[in-house]
Amino acid sequence: MTGIVEHLLDVTSEGRRVPTVLFTPVGADGPSRLVLVGHGGGGHKRAPTVMKMAEGLAAEHGIATLAIDGPVNGDRTANDETAAQLRRDDRQAYRRRYYMEKYDEMVADWRAALDVALARSDILGGPVGYWGLSMGTRFGVPLVAAEPRIRVAVLGLFGYREGVDTNQRVYDDIGKVDVPVLFLQQLEDDEVSPGAYHELFKRIGTRDRRLHANPGRHAEVPRSELIASRLFLARKLGATSDD
Amino acid sequence: MTGIVEHLLDVTSEGRRVPTVLFTPVGADGPSRLVLVGHGGGGHKRAPTVMKMAEGLAAEHGIATLAIDGPVNGDRTANDETAAQLRRDDRQAYRRRYYMEKYDEMVADWRAALDVALARSDILGGPVGYWGLSMGTRFGVPLVAAEPRIRVAVLGLFGYREGVDTNQRVYDDIGKVDVPVLFLQQLEDDEVSPGAYHELFKRIGTRDRRLHANPGRHAEVPRSELIASRLFLARKLGATSDD
Incomplete structure (x- = not known):
């Protein structure tokens, strides 16, 4: 963790801590x-991939990283009744209600x-970037769509198939x-089909989109x-002169 | 052109200079x-993209670049009867015979x-890489398939449609x-359709393939x-420690 300093921020939102x-x-x-980094499923705000992004952004580009736990991860798990219920009961109807609620939260x-x-005085006023794959894309897309201060995003490991209404x-x-x-894709993804990737990628609302597809499974x-x-x-974000 | 030294090599092949x-x-x-860089259509061995690759490979990675004119480009154009005929006559049948001949040459x-x-003593004995897009892929693919000293390739701006027998x-x-x-793709390619890209990419004979698709037309x-x-x-090629 050479090269970054960690600051715990005091944040509340709609009564939630x-x-x-x-970093x-x-x-x-x-x-x-600043770049916002959303962790994947099962991860949390200091998950290994979040730390690699934070260390690399700091060392290579002098960029700071913001990360939160969510929605039922890290420091939020223990006291979250919804999370406990999700662990007991993963029926589709419940998951649907759950996601619908958590997207806005x-x-x-x-x-x-x-x-x-x-x-903060050590952070520039914007614009900022977003990076998040898999669950980081599930909860990142509604954020990027809603938040005008976010001006660039890395997304992926996610797809869409008609009828899967949680997505x-x-x-x-x-x-x-x-x-x-x-947008990042894995060519032998064991969770997302090539067709589902294609449907979501082509739906992106800008012409300035690019796809990187790599060998390997979802987590590779x-x-x-x-x-x-x-x-x-x-x-x-204008932190380098490359085009 | 800071950072590279140009050497003209004396090469003959089947009686052709x-x-x-x-570089x-x-x-x-x-x-x-060493990396072999194949120029695109209308280019030649010192085309701007070849030079950018050579300068970057040298400056960033200490890698040398080898480039040839071909098949009817650069120093080969003037005395090549086939080239003159191609310019006069671009009928499909002629192009087909022409490409069939030029692939092996x-x-x-x-x-x-x-x-x-x-x-040469200033070049390592191998393995080497290949980089070539568009026409550099047309003539690069048969080379990479035939030449065991080539162990990595960047290809793209090319596709396949059944019935287009020149390809x-x-x-x-x-x-x-x-x-x-x-493999590099342009998402608004005015020469290669998304379907033709897909057909060629999925045909690559290795699982270790990756696709980068970018906004813009063929030449962008x-x-x-x-x-x-x-x-x-x-x-x-083992010139860096990144995986």
Whole structure:
């Protein structure tokens, strides 16, 4: 963890405490640009991939990283009755009601965390970027669609098939995403079919979208794509001179 | 052109003189790894994209670049009766006969150039990489399929549709390509349809293939993909520690 400093932020949203952490580059000589990193399913705000993104963004581009637990992960798990119920009961109807509820809560929680981060003197006032795969895309797409301060996003490991109504919100909202998007696909994904990837990618609401498809299963995104992600975010946030 | 030294190589293949240039990094402290760069249609061995690849490979990774004119480009144009005839007559039947002939000639010419380059003391004995888009993929695929010293390739801006028999050789040979491949696609390509891209990509004869699809028309490959190409080649040739 050389190179980053961790700050626990005090964030509340609609009465909920939002477990939030900000990682800033060591030795920054002024306010840093910011990227929001959403963890995947089973992860939390200090999951290994979140840390790799934070360390790389800081070391290579001087960019800070904001991460929250959610919606039923990390410091939120223990006291969350919904989470406990989800673990007991994973019927489709319940999951649907659950996701419908959590989409809006996660948007509100992320926006509250972003407000607190952008009020700090060590963070630039915006624009900011978003990075999140799999569950980080499920809850990231409604956020990117709703939040005008987010001007670039890396998404992926997610798809859409008609009739899977837990994903309908993602499908609807990705049509409203009009910022540059890098979308990551795994060619032998054991959770998302090629057709479902295609349906969601083509629905992105901007022409400035690009797809990186790599060999391997859902959880086997190559490390080179973390580098590509950081370069893409840095370029679009103006932190590097590459086009 | 800071950072590279140009060497004109004396190469003949089946009685043909092969206009060949080798670019080596300035100040290399030992023999360099090598990448073969095939130019696109209308280009030549010192086309701008070839030079950008050569300069970047040298500066970022200490890798040398080998380029040839071909088949009817650069220093080969003037005295090539086939080229003159092609310019006069672009009927499909003629083009077909023309490509059929040139595929094998280009493989032979590249291999002759590679023999000369690898015999030099400033070039490592192999393995080597290949980079070529559009026409560089048309003539690169048969080469990569035939040449065991090539162990990684960047290809793209090319597709396959049943019945387009000038491209049949590319379709057949890409099934024999069993080295890691990065394949580049343009999402609004005005020369290659999405379906034709898909047919060719899925035919690649290795599981270690990845696709980068970018916004823009055929000739609008973003500069960031040249960087991604160089990183991919350098990683697979062992010139960097990234995976």
